[in-house]
Amino acid sequence: MISNDILAHARQCAPAESCGYVVRTARGIRYFPCENLSAEPTMYFRISPKEYLKALAAGEVVALVHSHPGGLPFLSSGDRTLQIQTALAWWLVCDEQIYKFRCVPHLTGRQFEHGVTDCYTLFRDAYHLAGIDLPDFHREDDWWDEGKNLYLDNLEENGFYQVHADKAQPGDVLICCFGSPTANHAAIYCGGGELLHHIPDQLSKRERYTDKWQRRTHSLWR
Known part of the structure; x- marks a missing residue:
């Protein structure tokens, strides 16, 4: 072999x-x-x-x-x-x-394309580089407006569990509500008050976990 x-x-x-x-x-x-x-x-x-x-x-x-x-x-x-x-x-x-x-592009500086290089792709690739493989799946744009809840329905099934926001550690996943009451966005908490994520019409990046993003945070997962 x-x-x-x-x-x-x-x-x-x-x-x-x-x-x-x-x-x-x-x-x-x-x-x-x-x-x-x-x-x-x-x-x-x-x-x-x-x-x-x-x-x-x-x-x-x-x-x-x-x-x-x-x-x-x-x-x-x-x-x-x-x-x-x-x-x-x-x-x-x-x-x-x-x-x-597998060969994945740099985590920062990516162009956004929903379902191809989006916030879930970044989340999945970051965890892959840490030795944790997550499934890929087809996701239509605006799924959060169609009564679907792809993050909350799949996190626990893939081994994640919810933790209190004040217990955040580097590598934890922030699930946020971005332009919607539905939790539709994932970010990686990097520690030091920073997060890594990819939002539409922007390059993937690290930025401060500001009050704005804290208000948008639905839950924290590990």
Whole structure:
């Protein structure tokens, strides 16, 4: 199995970071281990362009793999920058587990398109990068005017529970009423009195959790 190959390579390379590619070939999915050329291989990884060309010649490169020996099971900010440049899924090996991160754009500066890059997309992508996968689903514009309550009907089902507003912690989800009496907007509480969210006709951004947004807040979820 490919997972066994990936884990074995990570063990072999430790305490240095392992690295390689997952390739879809004519014979199925294969793992192509690569040499870590970084000058600081216990902290970083670097793959020769020749290794990528070799993997590409074998089939479709579908993911880049590297490990965090003794590290954390999510991508660092440097990893995220490189992932966006590669436009690939990144698989991370940590503590004998493989964590799979699809390539998502930067969380700030996104154009708004309802159902494609909207407040739920941002919420879902932020949690994905933290290792928590949430379902995607079709949502028509103005669903809140059609008697639907998509956030409140689905949060608990996906493992969230409501907490008191004065207990807010970074990563909690603020469900707000934006231009409607129905709770129709999600924001991520970042701590320090800031939130991350995406509202129509604006780029996604971090901003102060002002009195205006506190008044719009319906509930807080964790």
